[in-house]
Amino acid sequence: MTLEEQVLVLIAENKQLREKISNLENHILQQDNRISYLEEELRKARTRKNSSNSSLAPSTDISNPKRNQSLRESSGKKSGGQLGHKGTTLQMSDTPDEITELNPNYCSKCGCDLEQEEAHFESKRQEYDIPLIKFIVKEYRRNSKKCPSCGHNQESKFPEHITNHVQYGQNVESLVSYLSVYQYLPFRRLKECMRHFFKLNFSEGTINNMLNRMSKKSQPIYDTIRETISQSKQVGSDETSVKVNSKKHWIWAWQTPSLTFLTASKSRGSQTIDNIFPAGLPNSVLNSDRWAAQLKTVAAGHQLCIAHLLRDLKYLEQLERNNWTKRLTVLLKKSLKLKEQQVEYTRGDTVALELEKELDILLEESIAKDINSKTLALQKSLIKHRNSIFTFLYNKYTPPDNNASERAIRNTKVKQKISGQFKSGQHIFCILRSVIDTCKKRNIDVMNALSDIARLVPAE
Numbered sequence: 001m002t003l004e005e006q007v008l009v010l011i012a013e014n015k016q017l018r019e020k021i022s023n024l025e026n027h028i029l030q031q032d033n034r035i036s037y038l039e040e041e042l043r044k045a046r047t048r049k050n051s052s053n054s055s056l057a058p059s060t061d062i063s064n065p066k067r068n069q070s071l072r073e074s075s076g077k078k079s080g081g082q083l084g085h086k087g088t089t090l091q092m093s094d095t096p097d098e099i100t101e102l103n104p105n106y107c108s109k110c111g112c113d114l115e116q117e118e119a120h121f122e123s124k125r126q127e128y129d130i131p132l133i134k135f136i137v138k139e140y141r142r143n144s145k146k147c148p149s150c151g152h153n154q155e156s157k158f159p160e161h162i163t164n165h166v167q168y169g170q171n172v173e174s175l176v177s178y179l180s181v182y183q184y185l186p187f188r189r190l191k192e193c194m195r196h197f198f199k200l201n202f203s204e205g206t207i208n209n210m211l212n213r214m215s216k217k218s219q220p221i222y223d224t225i226r227e228t229i230s231q232s233k234q235v236g237s238d239e240t241s242v243k244v245n246s247k248k249h250w251i252w253a254w255q256t257p258s259l260t261f262l263t264a265s266k267s268r269g270s271q272t273i274d275n276i277f278p279a280g281l282p283n284s285v286l287n288s289d290r291w292a293a294q295l296k297t298v299a300a301g302h303q304l305c306i307a308h309l310l311r312d313l314k315y316l317e318q319l320e321r322n323n324w325t326k327r328l329t330v331l332l333k334k335s336l337k338l339k340e341q342q343v344e345y346t347r348g349d350t351v352a353l354e355l356e357k358e359l360d361i362l363l364e365e366s367i368a369k370d371i372n373s374k375t376l377a378l379q380k381s382l383i384k385h386r387n388s389i390f391t392f393l394y395n396k397y398t399p400p401d402n403n404a405s406e407r408a409i410r411n412t413k414v415k416q417k418i419s420g421q422f423k424s425g426q427h428i429f430c431i432l433r434s435v436i437d438t439c440k441k442r443n444i445d446v447m448n449a450l451s452d453i454a455r456l457v458p459a460e
Contacts, residue, residue: 044319053315092126135198138169160457168210170454172200176207177214177450181432186419208425215428217456222431225261225438230277232256234397236287237294238405239268240412243421251430252276253408260408260437264426270296285395287402295385301395302388305402306332309389312378320372324365324379331358335390336400344396352393359389408437 001009103119106112140162144155161170172194179185179193187204194200229235239252242264250268254261254276265272270293273280280298287303288294295302310332317325335355338345345352363383367376382389392398411433416422422429439449 047315047319049315053311053318090128092124096126133197135172135200161455168200168202168206171451173210173214174447174450174454176210177432177454178447180207180211181415181429182436182446184415184418211425211428211432214450214453215431217453218431218435221435221438221453222261225259225434226254226276229254229256229259229261230279230281232259232281232284233300234287234395234399235281235284235299236399236402236405236408237297238289238402238409239291240409241268242412242416242426244426245423246421249422249426251409251412251426253405255405255408255437257404258438258441260434260441262408262412262430262434262437264422264430269293273297285391285398287399287405289402290381290385295388301391301398302385303391303398303400303402304385304388305400306336306389306392307401307403309382316372316375316378320375322367322372322375324362324367324372325375328362331355331362335393339392339400345393347394352390355393356390359386411437 101119104114106114140158142156142158144153146153176190176194179190180187185193187207190207191202191204194202235254235256237252237254239250242249242251244264250265250272252263252265252272261276263272263276265275268291273293273296277297282298282300284299285301285303286294286297286299287305288297289305289308310329313325313329313332316322317329338351338355363379363386365379367379369376392400412429415429435449435453436446439446
């Protein structure tokens with residue numbers, strides 16, 4: 001092979017090697033891009049929703065090592081009672097139910113008998129205790145008398161609540177309602193409790209019958225709560241899923257600072273709202289959590305829960321790392337500070353107008369769909385409900401969050417956690433729990449209220 005031919009071969013080989021190197025470089029670049037993409041997807045997959053960045057319940061955080069994160073900022077104070085806090089302790093009673101005189105019988109120094117000597121008071125101590133509890137049996141005897149005027153044999157009547165030859169009393173019914181609905185005891189444990197404390201043995205069917213009677217007696221109060229809420233100026237609402245015979249149902253809550261109304265439904269849709277409030281809530285500003293059925297409710301105004309928005313933004317910030325979420329978070333927190341400084345602003349207030357303009361700028365900002373699709377979805381939702389974001393600034397009665405509604409609905413989840421699914425008593429629970437929670441809000445003793453209800457005659 002001539003020198004010229006060798007040069008041509010080397011040139012050809014060099015060209016092939018260059019092409020091969022170029023292909024390898026492109027392949028490496030593609031691999032790098034693929035690795036970056038997969039690393040980002042892995043990060044997103046690991047960014048899970050929990051109670052601190054979404055509406056999930058805290059109970060779902062069990063597998064999350066950072067489950068106790070909170071939106072609250074540290075106050076810098078230690079937990080527990082603060083310096084200067086006045087503690088409480090058990091106080092002596094001025095009217096003890098029982099007094100035991102403790103007199104010495106003999107002198108411990110010389111052994112002299114002191115039985116007949118006069119005693120002098122030195123000091124006292126008191127013990128708070130509970131007497132042994134036992135049930136009592138009340139017997140009602142129906143007698144008759146012969147009228148001396150006309151000779152008619154007049155028979156007496158049993159009390160209105162005595163309907164059977166043997167039955168449990170009203171105090172038993174109120175206590176069973178208290179333990180089942182307020183203290184969440186399952187039927188089996190409730191049976192054991194009544195047997196251990198009161199030596200009363202009855203079946204789960206008897207418990208259910210008692211609760212059913214109490215719910216019927218409570219029905220007029222329950223209806224009044226619903227009617228009063230329908231006329232209220234400020235209402236919060238929420239809903240949560242429950243299991244009824246292994247099928248998904250829903251418990252809805254509507255509440256005000258002094259009222260709570262719960263209802264059970266097979267639907268999470270707006271037909272439930274239409275059934276309970278056919279005319280909507282025309283006098284109310286309604287707080288809710290961006291659930292479509294709630295936002296469709298006819299109302300004087302709507303308020304999105306700012307606490308929910310902040311949790312959603314926290315999740316998006318962790319997931320998509322978009323600066324837009326950080327800026328909106330700062331803006332919403334600024335609005336909460338304004339509410340703390342002043343309970344109500346006018347629409348023309350300079351501070352409020354500035355806040356509204358900042359919000360409009362954020363809502364008009366362009367967000368890349370391919371990179372921040374979930375952030376864009378939130379932005380579109382907020383644009384749709386733009387007028388329901390800062391309602392609380394212009395109404396002194398409207399809170400910025402829907403936390404009170406979450407508290408109202410939480411009792412249902414606690415009941416289900418302890419007692420398991422409902423079989424058929426979800427409506428009874430809603431009626432009695434509505435009455436109980438309304439009593440609590442009004443500082444009415446729950447046990448006394450249930451005792452009063454037990455003495456009522458149920459509506460036919």
